[in-house]
Amino acid sequence: MEFTEFSEKVVQINRVSKKTKGGNRIGFSVLIVVGDRQGQVGVGLGKAADVATAIQKGIKRAKRYLVKAPLKGQTIPCAIRLKRGAAEVLLKPAPVGTGIIAGGAVRAVVEAAGIKNIVAKILGSNNKASNVYATLEALKKLNQLDKIKKGK
Secondary structure, three states: OOOOOOEEEEEEEEEEEEEEOOEEEEEEEEEEEEEOOOOEEEEEEEEEOOHHHHHHHHHHHHHHOEEEOOOEOOEOOOOEEEEEOOEEEEEEEOOOOOOEEOOHHHHHHHHHHOOOOEEEEEOOOOOHHHHHHHHHHHHHHHHHHHHHHHHO
């Protein structure tokens, strides 16, 4: 197994508190995106009493569930519009030199995957976690479509 260097990007840190008999119990929830910038990307949600531990847990989970994003040069093979829950994302290929035109949540996933030229739009929810998972689902679907296309 070859070792590849992963880039890690924290998308969101939430402070959550729970009422207990002894008072409030404070914890943190961290959404993190991990990718090797060569087509592999993963998303992890880590929860812990402190931020550092939550980040480590998120990274571990993200590396466990990596998704292969199809690349055609520096962009994606075709446009895709996907709805997952309340979140809806639109990803479109772009010519060389366009760069990444995308919102924060989608941008984090696309950069980690190594896509350099893309136009994306978040159409549904404003929830960062929902948008990240919808983008990951869109890349999975693109990979399946690309495999079917190459099979014919």
